[in-house]
Amino acid sequence: MRKIQATQVTETVKQLFLRANFYIGQDVLNSLKEMEKVEKSPLGKRVLQQIIENDELAAKEEIAICQDTGMAVLFVEYGQDVHVVGGNFQDAIDEGVRQAYVQGYLRKSVVADPLFDRKNTGDNTPSVTHVRIVPGDKIKFLVMPKGFGSENMSAMKMLKPADGVEGVKAFVIETVKKAGPNPCPPVIVGVGIGGTTDKVTQLAKLATLREVGKRHPDPRYAKLEEELLEAVNKTGIGPAGLGGTTTALAVNIEHYPTHIAGLPVAVNIVCHAARRAEAVI
């Protein structure tokens, strides 16, 4: 049994959220720069230039890329041979979130009760943490500060198996079109297919975290990703929704076995401020 101190968990989570909020991924930045070169709308081009300038400025000065520093979402792969000592694992994670948001001058955007008093918790906790137990003696953290301009534009639908590929395509395009300018395009579209209602939404979110430019290993899904990206970029929505040929940087699909009677599909949209960071301890 390998022992890991709770304080190390806290420190790791804190550093990851600071890094994610200040530094955009090189893959995202490269993709933005490539799209800026080929964007057809002059206004769209200018929007992309502003986004690139913004992201470079945020990194240089260590300030938040976007003021919506999001709700803290973590995907954790917990090695079954690890024993966290000196504290409760979930508390250690939330303490890391708290320290990052308080010490990093990040916005606190979480309300304690979603329906009635909606009072801000003041430290951006609790996080939304998904833990998967895996073999090994390490813990892997993949974190994303998730802004709600794009989260609010996400959707889930139980298709019929007969709806097939065309049904999936139609739902993805419809969701992106309905979102229009709201989720700060260019976006990354995560698509989950299969599982159950809960599983599929998680898959969609996980799909958004893939490196931009990487295709699905299964050629059938890779082809579908490419077709969807092309279709999304033909909607004309464009940067900031002001018209143009750059609506998405990527469409990524994750799938899972499902029931004989179902075809669940979920679309999770991430804005161009596609912040993420990962570490293994």
Add this chain to the structure above:
Amino acid sequence: MNKQIVIEAPLSTELVRELRAGDSVLINGVVYTARDAAHKRLDELIKKGQPLPIDIRGQIIYYVGPCPAKPGYAVGSAGPTTSGRMDPYTPQLLKMGLKAMIGKGLRSAEVIEAMKEFGAVYFGAVGGAGALIAKSIKKVEVVAYEDLGAEAIYRFYVENFPAVVVIDSYGSNLYESEPPKYAAC
């Protein structure tokens, strides 16, 4: 792209009526921030017939909840939030003399009708460019609802704050007119 225009808040109806969808503007002077929670409180005051903490006639409201300022900075990252959530409260504010809003994303038909009727304009700022936009915000004061933190009403003193007229006071709307030009379905 249309012209680039330097404007100074507060705004007159005459100036607003000259602005056209697609114009780029650089905003100077004062803008007030308000988002969900502040709008809810303003609405409650209006319903009770009580005065608002700010005189909104001629003013610009910026839909933003900024990050806290690092030492040495006036404000943290401060880009626009999605405007549509403020739609239910907006026609009333336009009727009371609000002249412009800065945000991102779609507006309801009711808001656009009220903009046409009372002469107001909707500016779009680039969502997710909060670090860059913050450079044009020179000074920040809390005006009301400090307990709301990032959602309080702040007075921003801005210099050459970059925005685009997305919907003008005649109802012309870039979100409707521009995407079809680039759509190839």
